Amino acid sequence: MARQRDADRTRAALLVAARTLFSTRGFANTGVRDVADLAGVNSSLVGRYFGSKQGLFRAALDSVLDITPVLQGDRRRFCADMVSALCDTPDARGPLAMMILSAADPEAHATSVELLQTKVLTPLAEWLGPPDGEWRAARLHILWSGFLTSWRLLPIQALDDTRIASARRWLEDATQAIVDEGAP
Missing domain, CATH: 1.10.10.60 (Homeodomain-like)
Incomplete structure (x- = not known):
């Protein structure tokens, strides 16, 4: 043993x-x-x-690219939980950084694209459901990866520590707006 x-x-x-x-x-x-x-x-x-x-x-x-834990929570808290996962997890930038910094290698790039699809986009699209779950999942990914890139990987001045609280609220609202597009 x-x-x-x-x-x-x-x-x-x-x-x-x-x-x-x-x-x-x-x-x-x-x-x-x-x-x-x-x-x-x-x-x-x-x-x-x-x-x-x-x-x-x-x-x-x-081992780090998996959205299902957030999807298993209370749907009404999804936006807050997702923003918390992006902003409060010490290594939230890690998976995105791994994918971006490895994009020049064809095999690593293909692995990144495959895992992003199977571990994030497909489960998120299924969770979002109709109408247009795949497109809404893609837009959420664009929103979140753009935010993380602009905050952690290629930091812009507008996202400094004095504005992060308002940026988080904006990110929650923008996420909620996309999620709500499919609400009955």
């Missing part, structure tokens, strides 16, 4: 290290040895647990 716990701990450490490096350096500038060094393990374990750097990227992104 101790061996399984060590394997689980090693795998988890590799995923944390991978998320950190892929979200700050991108796919191309992150090596398997870099991830293993940060995790404090031998680099051969990346291949053992994930098969390749691409497999590690997929597992790291898959």
